[in-house]
Amino acid sequence: MKKLLIGLSSLRLTLLVILALIVVIVYDLEITPLHESWLAACFVLLALNLAAAIAVRTQFRRQPALLVFHLCLLAVVGLAAVQTLTGFDGRIELAENQAFSRQATEVMQQGPWHANDLGQVNFVQGPVEVDYSPKLRRGRTRSKVFHRNVQGSESTVFGDTQAYHDHGYRFITTPNKGYALTLTWLGQGTPTATGNIHMPSFPVREWDQQNHWQLPSGERVVLELEKPSVPVMTDWTLSSNDFDGRVFIVRQDGTRLALNTGNAITLDGGKLRLDEVGLWIGYRIESNAVLPWLFISGLLATLALGWHFWQNPPAFKDPENQNANNATA
């Protein structure tokens, strides 16, 4: 067992794994994406090597700062693994006045041990505003949400580097946002249905403000927004109040029907009403319970490293002294 530990603690193995890690990262970034298991294998090997070194190498006992640094590194690798197993990363687009829904969330990554509390998140999206300066440079984003707590209903405005926290999940605004059409289908003999159609991101794709939709009657139509005005050379704020244009419904036969807010048009099998034109905004949703510990471990590792080098600057060999020592011998 001790032999195995000594073999595993080898500095040559450390170097080999670090070089392997470098190769894997460069290959993944510059040549072709690799399966995550390659990276995980490198980190597992590195952690084993580090743990074995801490267990058997005496220099760690002689140099406590170096020991703390390596222990913290081990903790960082371990915590990153715990995060992979328990964390959550998702995306959602919400239109103004739309309630958050677990089902509408696109899950990017969810650890097998993640305590799935996303269903308890309960808020309604309020108004969204995004400031722009000349040449369409994005400024501050302000997103208002309404949520219930023990005191009743409350609102929170957040955006950019300020996140909204709910049941252990962080909601952070993304640069993705655009116009959303709230439409109601009044079918003949079918139940009334209301929903949102999100137009492409705005103003990034202001030239392409259309989307396809299959009506409950089965007909496929194109929904097109009358080109919203974009002041390119002045400061302005994107908000749903700005839009005063019309929406066009382009039918399969090419017929183009204009629709104003509050109005309805008759189509095959029912009526389509435009309730409102608002904005939608994209969120990144993240849950990571180990993050504070990851930060503390990383910071402690750096401090210990600094302390170690401060205490032991001659840890590296000095060829001149070595030469002098050889001559004396």
Place this chain on the structure above:
Amino acid sequence: MQIMQQPEQLSIILALFCFLVIGFTALSYPARKFSAIIIMGLLMLATTALAVGLALRWGRLGQGPFMTLYEVLHSNLFSLALVYGLLFWRVEKIRVAVPVGMVFFVILTTWALVSSTEAVVLPPTFDHPWLWAHVISGKLFLAFCMTAATLALLLLWRCEFRSFEGSVKVASHDPVVWRLLAAAFVCHSFMLIAGAVWAHDAWGSYWNWDPLETWSLLTWLSLVAVLHIRVTFELPVWLGWSLAVGVFVLAFLTFFGVPFVSHAPHKGVM
């Protein structure tokens, strides 16, 4: 090529002049006390000029130098000159490498002078206190790494052209190279942590594997590898110095190449 679009560029021209005179003085009068005083004075003058230039731009635009290649070059020239000056004052052994250091300073200064001074509005994600910690530790890392690499380059050059006895003499400077690399390693580690905190608040994730993050990690890993190689093997000194130069080349490409060719979030998403 766009030279002299803004008054603050005068400060860069003055700094360029200082670096050229420093290089000339160091080559003409090496190891003289008066040349060290002149070099110290000129380094202080260059640092002050660069600081004034930065302050002028900051005052005019109302935002820090974080966005464009010109701003990154200008602010790095300031921090490099400041740290190099302090090291020149405190660590006598780096003084032999001043001519090599000045070649690097002259290249950076000329690059800054021919870069576009057009301003780009700071994205709201850059308005964060941890950005400062991230940037300052990054600049310290680059300064220590640059000083180590210029000394290593000088030592390599001397080893190549002088006798074995001479090479053993210059090898007495070897520990300085490694201590500077060790300091660079601490700063780089902190830069990664501070950057992760900033990224977490700015983009919702502390690590996104974007090109700049990935190349920063590769630089950190290469530093780890080089420091471990040094501890593990009885390296010939020339190989150790070559590795130190290699780490700096990688760091330089990461700092001044990757952010300006990729569309990573660091550049500011529209």
